[in-house]
Amino acid sequence: MDLWIESLPDLFGGLIVSLQLFTVSTIVGLSVGFLLAICAMSGSAIVRAVTLVVVEIGRGIPVLVMLQLVYFGLPSAGIRLDSMPAAWVALATTTACYSSEIIRGGLESVGSDQKEASRALGLGPATTFWHIIVPQGLVVSLAPLAGFSLQMFQATSLAFALSVPELLSRAYDIGSLTFRYLEILSLAGILYAAVGLPMLMGVSYLEKRMNGTRLSRGQNKN
Amino acid sequence: MFAEILIDIARGIPTTILVTVTAFLIGFFVGIPLAVALRSPSAFLRLPIRGLVNIVRAVPILMWLFLLYFGVAIGAFHFNPFSAAVIVLGITTASYFAEVYRTAFDSIDHGQFEASRSLGLGRFHELVYVTFPQVLLVALPAMSTFSLTLLKDSSIPSIIGVLDISHQTTAAARSTGASLLAYSTSALYYLVLSVAVGFAARALTRSLEKKVR
Numbered sequence: 001m002d003l004w005i006e007s008l009p010d011l012f013g014g015l016i017v018s019l020q021l022f023t024v025s026t027i028v029g030l031s032v033g034f035l036l037a038i039c040a041m042s043g044s045a046i047v048r049a050v051t052l053v054v055v056e057i058g059r060g061i062p063v064l065v066m067l068q069l070v071y072f073g074l075p076s077a078g079i080r081l082d083s084m085p086a087a088w089v090a091l092a093t094t095t096a097c098y099s100s101e102i103i104r105g106g107l108e109s110v111g112s113d114q115k116e117a118s119r120a121l122g123l124g125p126a127t128t129f130w131h132i133i134v135p136q137g138l139v140v141s142l143a144p145l146a147g148f149s150l151q152m153f154q155a156t157s158l159a160f161a162l163s164v165p166e167l168l169s170r171a172y173d174i175g176s177l178t179f180r181y182l183e184i185l186s187l188a189g190i191l192y193a194a195v196g197l198p199m200l201m202g203v204s205y206l207e208k209r210m211n212g213t214r215l216s217r218g219q220n221k222n
Numbered sequence: 223m224f225a226e227i228l229i230d231i232a233r234g235i236p237t238t239i240l241v242t243v244t245a246f247l248i249g250f251f252v253g254i255p256l257a258v259a260l261r262s263p264s265a266f267l268r269l270p271i272r273g274l275v276n277i278v279r280a281v282p283i284l285m286w287l288f289l290l291y292f293g294v295a296i297g298a299f300h301f302n303p304f305s306a307a308v309i310v311l312g313i314t315t316a317s318y319f320a321e322v323y324r325t326a327f328d329s330i331d332h333g334q335f336e337a338s339r340s341l342g343l344g345r346f347h348e349l350v351y352v353t354f355p356q357v358l359l360v361a362l363p364a365m366s367t368f369s370l371t372l373l374k375d376s377s378i379p380s381i382i383g384v385l386d387i388s389h390q391t392t393a394a395a396r397s398t399g400a401s402l403l404a405y406s407t408s409a410l411y412y413l414v415l416s417v418a419v420g421f422a423a424r425a426l427t428r429s430l431e432k433k434v435r
Contacts, residue, residue: 060413062374064381064388065405072395073405154282161381168285175292182293189281189289196280 004187007174011184014167015191021156021166024088026149029095036100037107051100058097063155066090071162083162091159095152099145106141107133143206150199154192167191224403227394231407234390237304238415241376241386244308246369249315254354256316257323271320278317283378286310291382307379311372318368319361326360327353359430366423370416377412387411 039051061069070093071086081089110133118128157168171188175181259271278286291306301309330353338348380388391408395401 057409057413060374060416061409062377062388062412064377065391065408065412068388068392068395069402069405069409072392073402076400076402150280157282157284158378158381160284168282168288172288172292175288182289185285185289185293189285192281192285193277197276200276200280 003174003178003180003183007184007187010170010174011167011188011191014165014170014188015195017164018153018156018166018168019195021084021087021091021159021164022149022153025091025095025156026152028088028092029152030099030145032092032096033099034103036096037103040100040104041107055097055100058093059101061094063091063094064158064161066094067158067162083159083164087156087159087162087164091152091155094155095148098148102141102144102148103137105144106139107137109140110136140210143203143210146199146203146206150196150203153195153199157192223398223400227398227400227404227407230394230397231387231390231404231411234385234387235411235415237384238373238376238386238388241304241307241311241379241384242369242373242419245311245315245372245376248308248312249319249372252312252316253319253323254349256320257327258349260320260324261327275317275320278313283310283314283375284381286314287379287382303379303383306382307376307384311375311379314375315368315372319365322361322364322368323357326357329360330356355430355433362423362427362430366420366427369419369423373415373419374412 036051036055039047040055042048042051058066067087067090070081070090071083074081074086114132114136115128118132123132156166159166160169160172163169167188171184174184178184256271256275259267260275262268287306287310290301290310291303294301334352334356335348338352343352376386377388380386380392383389387408391404394407395404398404
């Protein structure tokens with residue numbers, strides 16, 4: 001118990017680093033993911049094909065390999081990043097590739113009747129996209145995006161491999177000094193759960209709400 | 223040097239496959255009783271399992287691996303990296319599959335339960351011969367998607383020393399110095415394996431569909 005009280009500030013600092021990693025990579029990743037989704041729906045077949053190849057490659061690479069590729073691999077191509085920016089880049093890349101498919105799925109789920117209706121109302125293509133398609137598509141993407149975010153929050157722990165001083169790295173360091181791994185890792189686990197469990201509950205709440213509305217309507221239509 | 227890296231990293235492929243397949247099988251079987259418990263009318267059974275499944279899903283895999291590998295010592299007994307990996311990934315998979323099975327169970331027509339009752343089947347036989355094959359059919363798309371996640375997550379235990387693709391990559395990157403080449407090769411292997419898993423999942427789904435329908 002004394003170890004818990006002693007090391008709580010240190011671990012808490014680690015949790016802040018984990019949350020910072022998560023926030024930066026999620027904001028950057030979702031923005032790029034949105035752009036990739038638009039490219040994947042482009043009228044040009046070349047843009048579509050290139051985007052899909054990039055996204056599929058990004059989704060096929062394990063997060064750990066992505067982190068190591070950016071931090072240990074890129075220096076031999078002359079790009080040297082510190083561990084924290086390297087983790088941002090790697091996690092944001094993974095987030096972008098996964099979220100682009102989720103966002104594209106959402107945008108494509110908006111029925112063509114919506115497009116026809118807005119054309120009939122005399123709305124231009126840009127207005128139709130931003131004011132009609134995007135708001136409805138993003139609502140559909142919300143639950144899967146939240147589920148994916150929970151996975152990405154957990155993936156911040158893999159930055160351990162780059163010695164980023166996040167929650168798990170700090171717990172491990174304290175463990176290797178005191179040899180009281182079980183105690184300190186349990187405390188780290190509680191801190192992870194303190195963030196992860198509310199996120200998980202939020203995800204199931206969103207999933208339940210979505211099942212009752214749009215998703216089931218879409219399924220009936222098919 | 224490229225050939226050398228290619229061969230060195232390929233030595234990790236059997237371990238990656240073994241970890242993934244073992245964890246999948248553990249998840250496949252352990253997920254069934256968990257799903258049954260999650261649907262139990264008895265709160266004494268349902269709530270502890272619900273809590274367990276949620277905690278497993280809310281805490282990172284690497285955290286569980288460290289806990290089991292560094293934290294657990296029963297006398298002189300320690301988990302070796304491979305068994306820690308298989309247990310943690312197996313339990314993670316089981317928790318996920320439990321949720322998938324549970325929602326699939328809800329989709330089954332009530333008549334199926336009543337029909338097997340009226341045929342005089344016991345609960346166990348009803349589960350094995352009547353309901354579970356149908357559950358599986360509904361659950362398969364989600365399970366196939368998850369098997370790709372599992373393949374990628376199987377790289378995480380390389381951190382505690384499981385000699386899989388990812389671990390061989392780090393070793394090859396250090397010994398040759400060609401780290402970009404090594405990590406790109408590793409990415410390529412995971413991509414090829416993902417495609418293979420995708421094919422296997424589709425083939426499995428088709429054969430099951432033939433059997434059940």
